[in-house]
Amino acid sequence: MSRYTGPRLKVMRALGTELPGLSRKALGERNYPPGQHGQKPKRKSGFGVQLIEKQKLRFNYGLTESQIQRLFREAKRAKEPTGEKLLELLERRLDNFVFRAGFAPTAVAARQLVRHKHVLLNGRAVNIPSIRVRAGDRIALTDTGRKIPMAAESLAEPALARPEWLNFDEAGCAATVTRMPAADEVPFPIEVQHVVEYYAVRL
Structure with missing residues (x-):
C-alpha cells in the first residue's frame, strides 16, 4: 500500500x-x-x-x-x-524529530526537508526519513534549509510545543535528543x- x-x-x-x-x-x-x-x-x-x-x-x-x-x-x-x-x-524517526523540533509545520513537510538533504544529523547531510535518532544526536538545518520560507515560518511559530525529550538551541538553530520519548x-x-x-x- x-x-x-x-x-x-x-x-x-x-x-x-x-x-x-x-x-x-x-x-x-x-x-x-x-x-x-x-x-x-x-x-x-x-x-x-x-x-x-x-x-x-x-x-x-x-x-x-x-x-x-x-x-x-x-x-x-x-x-x-x-x-x-x-x-x-515512531517518535524516534528522523522526519518526526525534525517536525517536533519545529523545523517543519508537519511531518509530511519534514520528510521533504530530509529527502532534499536540508537536514544535518551530527553534522552530516542525510536523506533517509526513517533514520532512528538516539540520545545525544544533534539535528540542524543546512544554511540553504534555513532560508526555505516554510522552515523559517515554522521556526518562528512552531506547530506544537517542543517536547521535553529534545533540547532546542535557539542560537545554533539546532536540536539535541536528550532522552528516548515516552508513550504519553x-x-x-x-x-x-x-x-x-x-x-x-x-x-
Missing part, C-alpha cells in the same frame, strides 16, 4: 481527531466524518475501533502499511510493552492497545 497523498482534513474527519503530523488545520465545526451520512451517529465494531487507532499512527507519521507492520514486529520482540515500544520507535508524549490521543490487538491476530 502506497503512502497517502490525498485530502488530509478528510482523513482527520474520518478518524475523528486532529493529527498534527498530517496537517496544521483544525477540524472546527466539521468534527464529523465526511460524506452524506457523516453526521448520523454510527456504532463502531471492535474491529472498527482498532482500525481507527492503527490508522491514526499510519497517517500522522506518514507510513505505508508495510512500514508500520515492520515496526510492530520489532516492537513485539522488545522487552518493553509492545504498544509503548511502538510509539517510541505522543501529540494526539491514541489508544495504542487497540493497535496491538489489531496486529496480534494479523501478523
Whole structure:
C-alpha cells in the first residue's frame, strides 16, 4: 500500500481527531466524518475501533502499511510493552524529530526537508526519513534549509510545543535528543492497545 497523498482534513474527519503530523488545520465545526451520512451517529465494531487507532499512527507519521507492520514486529520482540515500544520507535524517526523540533509545520513537510538533504544529523547531510535518532544526536538545518520560507515560518511559530525529550538551541538553530520519548508524549490521543490487538491476530 502506497503512502497517502490525498485530502488530509478528510482523513482527520474520518478518524475523528486532529493529527498534527498530517496537517496544521483544525477540524472546527466539521468534527464529523465526511460524506452524506457523516453526521448520523454510527456504532463502531471492535474491529472498527482498532482500525481507527492503527490508522491514526499510519497517517500522522506518514507510513505505508508495510512500514508500520515492520515496526510492530520489532516492537513485539522488545522487552518493553509492545504498544509503548511502538510509539517510541515512531517518535524516534528522523522526519518526526525534525517536525517536533519545529523545523517543519508537519511531518509530511519534514520528510521533504530530509529527502532534499536540508537536514544535518551530527553534522552530516542525510536523506533517509526513517533514520532512528538516539540520545545525544544533534539535528540542524543546512544554511540553504534555513532560508526555505516554510522552515523559517515554522521556526518562528512552531506547530506544537517542543517536547521535553529534545533540547532546542535557539542560537545554533539546532536540536539535541536528550532522552528516548515516552508513550504519553505522543501529540494526539491514541489508544495504542487497540493497535496491538489489531496486529496480534494479523501478523
